[in-house]
Amino acid sequence: MLEIRNLRVHFYTRPVPAVDGIDLTVPDGEIVGLVGESGSGKTVTATAAAGLLDRGACEVSGRILLNGEDLLTLPARRLTALRGRAVGMVFQDPAAALDPLMRAGKQAGEALALHTKLPKSERKAAVLQAFRDVELPDPERVYNAYPRELSGGMQQRVMIASALVSSPSLLLLDEPTTALDVTVQAEILALLKRLNAEKGISMLLISHDLNVVRHVAKRVAVMQGGKLVETGETEALFRAPRQDYTKRLIAAAPKPFGGAAGVRMRGDAGSE
Ligand SMILES: Nc1ncnc2c1ncn2[C@@H]1O[C@H](COP(=O)(O)OP(=O)(O)OP(=O)(O)O)[C@@H](O)[C@H]1O
Numbered sequence: 001m002l003e004i005r006n007l008r009v010h011f012y013t014r015p016v017p018a019v020d021g022i023d024l025t026v027p028d029g030e031i032v033g034l035v036g037e038s039g040s041g042k043t044v045t046a047t048a049a050a051g052l053l054d055r056g057a058c059e060v061s062g063r064i065l066l067n068g069e070d071l072l073t074l075p076a077r078r079l080t081a082l083r084g085r086a087v088g089m090v091f092q093d094p095a096a097a098l099d100p101l102m103r104a105g106k107q108a109g110e111a112l113a114l115h116t117k118l119p120k121s122e123r124k125a126a127v128l129q130a131f132r133d134v135e136l137p138d139p140e141r142v143y144n145a146y147p148r149e150l151s152g153g154m155q156q157r158v159m160i161a162s163a164l165v166s167s168p169s170l171l172l173l174d175e176p177t178t179a180l181d182v183t184v185q186a187e188i189l190a191l192l193k194r195l196n197a198e199k200g201i202s203m204l205l206i207s208h209d210l211n212v213v214r215h216v217a218k219r220v221a222v223m224q225g226g227k228l229v230e231t232g233e234t235e236a237l238f239r240a241p242r243q244d245y246t247k248r249l250i251a252a253a254p255k256p257f258g259g260a261a262g263v264r265m266r267g268d269a270g271s272e
């Protein structure tokens with residue numbers, strides 16, 4: 001379980017805090033959406049929750065409890081271990097996140113190479129299993145492929161697999177589908193839903209697009225100017241948003257995948 005308590009992050013170079021006293025919980029087994037306009041503090045929040053904040057560049061206060069341990073006060077060694085195992089992070093642009101010169105399989109196995117003593121053969125087996133878990137076709141071929149040989153959707157599946165190899169209990173997903181086209185976006189969201197349902201992995205899913213979280217997240221938190229302005233059960237929030245800001249976000253969101261009735265996503269229960 002991730003419990004963020006009164007988190008405040010103030011970069012020394014900025015006049016105002018990027019994150020200004022937020023409380024956010026991601027219960028075990030749940031997907032929580034975090035939405036808000038550009039610059040509202042979503043990525044800074046996720047970076048903090050991943051234990052990746054550059055502490056030399058900002059003043060941080062509050063608590064970030066991951067299964068009860070406060071990432072902000074943990075000794076460096078313990079933090080590194082947690083980062084590699086308990087929590088995985090997936091970013092917006094897989095092409096930028098992947099090393100173009102390293103084969104996909106080797107990249108996906110890096111966390112295991114760094115954080116475990118598993119022999120190479122077992123690391124490879126774990127990576128191939130993760131590739132199957134994210135429904136990559138022909139895992140052996142993908143294992144030996146360079147990123148440029150894979151489509152954007154496949155690259156993002158490799159990134160998700162890289163986060164999954166260490167069997168984390170929590171995934172932090174920062175705009176994981178924004179760089180992908182609409183059909184691929186729906187497939188990746190369906191995959192996340194399935195991973196959550198089948199493996200019980202909890203997720204913090206960040207998007208500036210409310211439609212992305214609508215079909216996937218049970219609860220949504222709305223962020224503006226470093227603060228949480230509204231939090232609630234997803235459908236209730238869409239039906240009856242309380243804050244003007246949330247209303248504007250909903251009004252500004254494009255129609256979900258080209259149809260007002262929502263989208264049938266592959267992997268949705270009973271949709272096929
Ligand atoms: N390393 C940094 N140093 C200084 N300021 C930063 C740093 N990272 C983020 N900020 C500032 O903190 C604020 C919040 O940024 P953040 O990246 O969290 O926004 P966001 O909600 O993720 O936006 P987007 O939807 O564009 O990704 C912004 O004003 C940004 O300029």
Ligand SMILES: [Mg+2]
Nearest residue numbers: 042043044174
């Ligand atoms: Mg961001």
